[in-house]
Amino acid sequence: MTVLGQLALWLALLLGAWGAIVGWVGGQRGDAVLITSARRTTFALAGLLTVALVSLLIALLRNDFNVAYVASYSSRNLPLPYKVSALYGGQAGSLLFWGFILTWFAAAAQLLTPRRYAYLMPYVAAVTSVVTVFFVAVTVFGANPFDRLGFTPMDGNGLNPQLQNPGMVIHPPMLYLGYVSITIPFAFAVAALFTRRLDVGWLHAIRKWTLLSWVFLSIGITLGMWWAYVELGWGGYWAWDPVENASFLPWLTMTAFLHSVMIQEKRGMLKRWNVILVGFSFALSIFGTFITRSGVISSVHSFAQSPVGNFFAWFLILGGVFMAWLTWSRWDLLKTEARLESALSREASFFFNNLLLVGMAFSVLWGTVFPMISELVRGTQVTVGPPFFNQVNIPIGLALLALTGIGPLIAWRKASPGNLRRQFFLPVLVALIVGALLAAVRLSDAYAGIAITLGAFVTTTIVQEFVRGMGARHRLHGESYPLALARLIGRNRRRYGGYIVHLGIVTYFVGFTGLAFKTEMEASLKPGESVSMRSPFGQELTFTHLGISQYEALNRFVSAASVEVTRDGKRVGVMTSEKRQHVDSFGRPTFEPSTEAAIRSDPREDIYIVFAGAVNGTEEAVYKFTINPLVMWVWLGGAILVFGGVVTLWPGGGPTDRATRRAMEGYRTQLVGEEAGT
């Protein structure tokens, strides 16, 4: 099967080059035969990469340890779901997987894009083919998953235990889907620049793709946070690690793009900015991969250093130069059609929103690469860790949270005092009350207090919008309130889906504030011994060590330490944290022992227990106990955010024909009535 996989990759390399050439030439000449060939090439590429991926999957499932990749990332006793996830558990497999997803997105873009955008499609095919060629070339020449060993080991190394987690089965594909799908908006942007048709057509063509990409990135990032929380055992979910930052960067620029694109659609402004944002988002998605694989920046997530970093560096440089030239050569065609009129307008608030989002992206990027800059300029290595990122980014994040409430409610062009008063009186009042209450209870962390106060402000703006919309439908159509709510969202999915996303952001922030009140301690306990700690909500939690049991399970030997937990004297339950020593099919230890945290969540706080190890080989256990307030709200925020994204993305949602007719009828009637009256 590996021969078939190799063959498919080589064919994909050749065919991708063909697709890139005929797509571009066909687009230039308007040659229908070449254009059709380019389109079909995208489908063939999807087929070839599928063959390659399935070949590797079969090698993994068949335990073909003569294949170096299989020997490195799988073993006979690896559970089936993780054999599948081993596909992207290593560098070579993940690159192949990336190419596979890309070709399917490219094919879907050709299939699903309405015919009115046909003028863009040959160039879209050319761009996606070029990117495919790049990934296939990296796979073939830099990290080939089909390379064979000179011998056949009896068993493989197995998958890293930290990757043997359900979250890790889903998280990488979601993140890859997010990264890869940015290629489609980028391809459309390049196509629009090539064709010099830079009206809103290309923006309409990519709207769904951009949202889809953003939703996948959001899912991927949230799942990554969840995986880090449950699997890494440090009781946190975000450490500003370079690889985490790399996933956050395109999310920030894509979020900025999703907002600025509305200004171009409504007012014909920010055309240059939008092209630049799409280009940057694509570049940042590649940059993330470069960081993960080049080893230029140390990270716990990094793959082993390999020559693929050079491929990515050159691709970034050449792609950047090409995009800069293309944008510059069309600069005059990207002139704005309208001018911003007032600082108190929705356009201005979106300007500032973009400024903050891109500013935050810059600060994260700047912090991520600063160790390199410091080394280049001063010859001194520095560490830029969470204290730096929190100090720089929390104020920006809070300003963004405030704009999340202001932007959607302020009027287009110029807000009148009446508009401001009506929209913001209640939200500001609620925020002031919440702020005063927090001050009264002497909340110890200023940032947390500001975040909750702003969260109250934004939530009120959102609830107010929903209540007003429902009220209007109830009055106009006599609908019940639940039906009015459903139809309100269903008929204007973009607007109300956006509000739901904003609610998700607020919920995220509420969860983040919990970090300020995290409490942790270590203790060594003999069976029957207890230790107590006070939660941030003032309750007494007592942990009693019950003992350590040891047993074999699947592909590992487990040492499970159990603790009985009581809260204010009431029994919460028994929580068990594990040390897992993974073994191969011959019972030989494979990796260092890994830790499985015991987590009990409720909306108020998480109890997070980690078994560090045994003292002197006895049942005396060393534990780390952590009380993590409000963590559940982070996951809830992620779910709400993704739900909002899906609502926005869902097809349809505009007014029905009947509703449009009825509205026009009313409009005509009113005009006639007014004429009669005058």
Added chain:
Amino acid sequence: MRTAIARRDFLRAGALALLPTGAQQAQRDTAVAPLQQPDLAGRPQDPVNDYANDPFIVGVERRLRCTCGCNLDIYTCRTTDFTCTYSPALHREIVALVQQHKSADEIIATFVAKYGESALMAPPKEGLNWAAYLLPGVAITLVGIVITWVLVRRNHVRVAEEAAAGAPSAFSDEDEARLRAELDQVES
């Protein structure tokens, strides 16, 4: 840290306190059952002492990076990666400095002198490092000021042009107020 101790354990501890150290160790080994497979229960751990949870030490450790290459601070690394041999050793170094009555800044200076600037979790605020801290905020503020200035200027120019042209507005003030009220009504 508050530990609830059973009466029997308390009495046993009292009795053990009267015995020589060797006897205490013997008692410890027999008091807790051994594991069947101690080698497979992770790296052996030392009993936790008061220094492990000392807020001062934890605070210092959070400002210093573990040298194992994990990018975590010493406290997080030693309480997360229980296979790391660097962070427990660094913890012991800090404890030794605390026992010498060194202040937090002195301990950190000792680490920087020994391991270099990269021992700090965030760059010190000096020299080029100021660029790391200030550039994002300054860039955002400057661009924000420019955008606001342009908007205000445009608004003034527009008002001045209208005044210079002397062209009467298509609407009276009353009409404009009414229109805005109607538009606001529609928007809401």
